[in-house]
Amino acid sequence: MLRNRDSDTIAAISTATGNAGIGIVRISGNSAIEIADHIFKGKKQEFYLKDAASHTVHYGMIQDGDNLIDEVLVLVMKGPNSYTAEDTVEIDCHGGALVVKKILETVIKYGARPAEPGEFTKRAFLNGRIDLSQAEAVIDVINAQNEYAMKSSLNQLKGSLSNSIKRLRENLLYQIAFIESALDDPEHISLEGYGASLLSKIELMLKEIDSMIQSSDNGKLISEGIQTVILGKPNAGKSSLMNLLTGEERAIVTDIAGTTRDTLEEKIYFHGITLNVVDTAGIRYTDDVVERIGVSRAKDQASKADLVIYMVDGSLPLDENDEIIMKLIYGKKIIVLVNKSDLKTVVSEKELEDKTGGTVISFSAKEKTGVDKLEKTIQKLFYAGKINFNNQVLITNVRHRTALIYASESLNRVKQSILDQMPEDLFTIDMMDAYEQLGTIIGESVEDDLINEIFGKFCMGK
Numbered sequence: 221m222l223r224n225r226d227s228d229t230i231a232a233i234s235t236a237t238g239n240a241g242i243g244i245v246r247i248s249g250n251s252a253i254e255i256a257d258h259i260f261k262g263k264k265q266e267f268y269l270k271d272a273a274s275h276t277v278h279y280g281m282i283q284d285g286d287n288l289i290d291e292v293l294v295l296v297m298k299g300p301n302s303y304t305a306e307d308t309v310e311i312d313c314h315g316g317a318l319v320v321k322k323i324l325e326t327v328i329k330y331g332a333r334p335a336e337p338g339e340f341t342k343r344a345f346l347n348g349r350i351d352l353s354q355a356e357a358v359i360d361v362i363n364a365q366n367e368y369a370m371k372s373s374l375n376q377l378k379g380s381l382s383n384s385i386k387r388l389r390e391n392l393l394y395q396i397a398f399i400e401s402a403l404d405d406p407e408h409i410s411l412e413g414y415g416a417s418l419l420s421k422i423e424l425m426l427k428e429i430d431s432m433i434q435s436s437d438n439g440k441l442i443s444e445g446i447q448t449v450i451l452g453k454p455n456a457g458k459s460s461l462m463n464l465l466t467g468e469e470r471a472i473v474t475d476i477a478g479t480t481r482d483t484l485e486e487k488i489y490f491h492g493i494t495l496n497v498v499d500t501a502g503i504r505y506t507d508d509v510v511e512r513i514g515v516s517r518a519k520d521q522a523s524k525a526d527l528v529i530y531m532v533d534g535s536l537p538l539d540e541n542d543e544i545i546m547k548l549i550y551g552k553k554i555i556v557l558v559n560k561s562d563l564k565t566v567v568s569e570k571e572l573e574d575k576t577g578g579t580v581i582s583f584s585a586k587e588k589t590g591v592d593k594l595e596k597t598i599q600k601l602f603y604a605g606k607i608n609f610n611n612q613v614l615i616t617n618v619r620h621r622t623a624l625i626y627a628s629e630s631l632n633r634v635k636q637s638i639l640d641q642m643p644e645d646l647f648t649i650d651m652m653d654a655y656e657q658l659g660t661i662i663g664e665s666v667e668d669d670l671i672n673e674i675f676g677k678f679c680m681g682k
């Protein structure tokens with residue numbers, strides 16, 4: 221008979237690999253406290269962790285028989301009031317890689333098995349403490365690369381998405397149950413005029429779902445960063461801007477036009493925003509074969525960008541190369557930086573606004589002026605007025621977006637069936653489909669393989 225691994229007591233190191241101030245070994249399962257009692261010796265004789273109150277901390281030693289391993293603090297958290305909803309013990313020890321490893325080996329020797337990646341969070345899900353969308357938010361918090369991504373993930377962890385999905389599913393289930401009850405007992409429950417009433421409710425649900433789908437564009441930018449391309453003629457100051465944003469000399473800066481011949485990519489944490497910045501070769505006509513390849517790549521990057529930062533040398537008049545660039549980027553989200561504002565400016569900001577459709581900022585890479593305005597403009601272009609992180613549901617997960625699209629399609633079929641005056645029993649088929657699609661977001665109806673795939677992306681010990 222195969223053993224159910226979900227009922228095993230598991231253990232793992234929950235802190236990063238390498239030497240540190242402290243290390244944490246986490247144990248969870250029915251035997252967690254019993255195993256800890258075998259190896260923990262408190263200050264008082266005849267003290268056992270099984271007798272300790274939940275959520276208490278105890279000082280003592282970890283020993284394997286008579287062999288002393290380390291001086292520790294042990295946290296006891298009894299289920300269901302723990303992260304996994306099971307009995308959980310955390311051993312806080314000194315953070316040397318060897319001592320942490322030795323404590324884990326001792327815990328396993330006395331009955332635990334090594335946890336799989338994400339298994340602690342998986343148990344929290346399987347035991348009903350969190351739903352699947354909240355579990356996915358845990359890894360998003362860990363992987364958050366900027367302030368916006370972290371706030372969005374924490375909002376989802378608190379249940380912003382879960383609550384919206386559960387409310388939609390409850391409304392759908394009520395309508396399905398009402399129709400089926402009326403069909404079973406037409407003498408007492410009438411469906412007369414029900415179609416018009418249901419139509420208004422379906423339209424409200426569609427509005428909410430479609431709003432979540434639309435938020436996924438912002439969600440992608442928040443979680444993955446804004447794909448940003450720095451574009452301009454040679455010697456406009458593109459590489460100087462790149463170095464200014466990164467805070468180090470990543471790009472070569474010289475007075476020689478055409479120094480940058482290929483794209484240079486950097487992920488930049490910029491005042492709470494992640495920019496995936498690409499510095500490109502200066503765009504101009506050239507006979508140099510290598511430089512022409514760089515120019516071609518610059519144009520290709522511009523076509524894919526979420527944001528184009530167009531660098532203009534304000535001390536020189538616009539020319540045919542500027543005209544090519546402005547035609548190339550018109551219609552995208554654009555910020556025009558008129559560089560060298562410390563010199564006499566000869567270009568017209570009005571002309572740049574008209575020909576690019578972008579926001580024009582006076583800038584000096586040399587004097588490092590205009591950076592604050594650049595930051596505020598980026599925030600305004602992508603986030604201002606759209607994200608408040610209070611009760612707003614923001615979709616950052618492709619799986620969630622796909623399920624919402626399918627649910628929207630099902631509800632649109634219900635809407636069309638009502639308009640076509642189809643029999644009410646046909647409404648329930650598509651409403652149930654929408655109900656199940658929404659259920660996949662919170663884990664109500666998902667396959668084991670998908671669950672294993674999701675938790676397999678977690679780090680060990682979480």
